[in-house]
Amino acid sequence: MxxxxxxxxxxxxxxxxxxxxxxxxxxxxxxxxxxxxxxxxxxxxxxxxxxxxxxxxGCLRRETTKALKLSHNKCQTRIYSIWQGMKNRCYNKEQYNYQYYGGKHITICREWLDSFEIFYQWAINNGYNTNMTLDRINVNGEYSPHNCRWVTTKKQALNRTDNRRIEYNGKSQSLKEWSDETGIAYSCLIYRLNAGWNIADALTIPSRKHTSMEITQ
Ligand SMILES: [Zn+2]
Structure with a gap:
């Protein structure tokens, strides 16, 4: 022995x-x-x-299990709010950006609409990460596994941005040019893209200042 x-x-x-x-x-x-x-x-x-x-x-296993559970919960919470946001944009007429989604007949496939679990599984199996946002490949298409992907919010690239070209609706131009075209302040566009907005939202949703101007006119 x-x-x-x-x-x-x-x-x-x-x-x-x-x-x-x-x-x-x-x-x-x-x-x-x-x-x-x-x-x-x-x-x-x-x-x-x-x-x-x-x-x-036994403390080692308890700690590992707890850490795994916490990171799972955190991830589930973020994906859940993405799922909620998607449903609101498409089906809640009270939602501020409904006009650009539901209002344009953008829908969600049956499976995702009915089940957060299914959306969650798809997210995890298709490269979801906390620095990514949900993106539709065809901006006029529905939210479904065939038309969606996770894309990185390119923070670093955007921070030195003047010459970064942004493609939307078949047109590619600099953020400055998009700002001129849309009337949305350049700083607002930067803020939105850094905050993880998808490009369609960032370029089409009027900024608050803009909206209130329209209302007063
Ligand atoms: Zn111990």
């Missing part, structure tokens, strides 16, 4: 021998009392220490 006293296995430091573990077959194995870095104590047989099966009192 190898003396394991004072050896370290993951978070565990072996303190001393601690009786035997008796298997159903009647076979016995020495247990070792270990001190975990978190303060708990646990008795483990040598083979479970040697093959890394046991590396803590």
């Amino acid at each position: 190898t003396d394991l006293t004072n050896k370290r296995f993951g978070r565990l430091t072996v303190m001393k021998q601690d009786g035997y573990h008796v298997f159903p077959s009647g076979k016995r194995k020495i247990k070792w009392l270990c001190q975990c870095d978190c303060g708990n104590k646990i008795s483990v047989i040598a083979s479970d220490l040697n093959n890394s099966h046991t590396r803590s009192c």
Whole structure:
């Protein structure tokens, strides 16, 4: 028998021998009392220490599970609000940008409309990441797996932007030119694209200032 006293296995430091573990077959194995870095104590047989099966009192697994769950929840929350936003744009007439979506007969495929779970699965399986936004490939097409993709919001590129060309509706021009054409302030366009708006929204939704001017006229 190898003396394991004072050896370290993951978070565990072996303190001393601690009786035997008796298997159903009647076979016995020495247990070792270990001190975990978190303060708990646990008795483990040598083979479970040697093959890394046991590396803590259980705190390691609890922490990993918690971290995974948290990142899953966070991700689910963001995807959920993207899903909600999409439904509002297309079906809620009260929504500020409805006129550019539902108002233009942009719809959502049945599966996505009925089930967040299905939309969520599609997102995860198709390259979703927290720095990405939902983009329709054909801007006049519906929200569906065939017409959607995740695109990165190109923050860095936009920050040195004067010559970045933005393509929309078959036309490619600089942000400055888009600003002149749409009447939406250049700084507002930069802000929107950095905030993760898709290009169609950024270029078509009037800025608040613009809207109130229209109302007062
Ligand atoms: Zn522990």
